[in-house]
Amino acid sequence: MSGDPSAVRVDAQELRDLAARALTRRGATTEHARIQADHLVAAELRGHPSHGLRRLDVLVARIERGLIDPASQPELQWTAAAALTVDGARGFGPVVAYQAIAALRGRLPETGVAVAALHRTHHLGILAPYMEQLAAVGLVGLMLSSTEGLVHPWGGVGALLGTNPIAIGVPASGGDLAVDMSTGAVSAGKILDYRAKGMTLPDGWAVDAAGHRTTDAAEAAEGAISPFGGAKGYALGLAFGAIVGALTGTALGPDVHGTLDADSEVTKGDVIIAIDPVAFAGSDTRTALGDYFALIRGSGADGSTVTVPGDRARAARDRSCAEGVALSADVWARLHELSEAVDPAVADRNEDPS
Structure with a gap:
């Protein structure tokens, strides 16, 4: 839910239609626009506006500057029985993924297991929907992505590591992980979202350019994000970035570009792993996992609720679908502007987008 008092509530389908337009x-293409728009709105539905429609501005700018090919088709090649190399051909991240x-x-x-290594692919956005798609059909999924140099090393100064996210999906009865x-x-x-809204950052999120802790989002944007969990988060982030670099041959740390700016060729990489649990366990494990997760959910002290990763996002999505998406007024206004303006380069050959 948005903390912006000027936020408006909008039906999710209207947001999808405007973003696609x-x-x-x-x-x-109509198909690629729909996939990318759906993925942006999926972030809004789950309460993650930092990965939602606020990103449309950069996508549009990158298209207009020739950095994204909005109609390209990725090239997929099996280089070994379970190894898939994917050249995203500068296309939309969700389309390729x-x-x-x-x-x-x-x-x-x-x-039983297969791995895809993606390069020349634009920002994948929120990762949970990819994992949910795999878990929904009984498969385990893992994803790793590299990002621009945004995080300082533990004990160091400078944005030398990416935020290098990880996503995991595990199928279970009663609600997947x-x-x-x-x-x-x-x-x-989220730093950029806080800066745009003039909000103060929680302490411990970031440092300024000199390496000093800061709660000023503008200073943080010029400095570096802190690794979560101190040295342990630093180690994981470094390891995940190294894995992506090793499998995709893409850039590392400060040499990664193309997901936050509208000026650079995309140089980041992504790894997607899909696993069929039955190939290893010999039977469907969803019921056993569901029983275990139910035990976790029921373990709250004094009757409090314990959530399993994925529960809150599903609840937020259900609430947004029922009540409308809480969207910042500035993003709502900008969405209308972007959906009404036409790139002169494609105006002559564009079909009716409605």
């Missing part, structure tokens, strides 16, 4: 008017996941699922009956977390104390998008 903004993209088709700049040359995106969902095609990679479909290919991985198709390979699992043969191999869906982890989606950054190895920074907070995502870069």
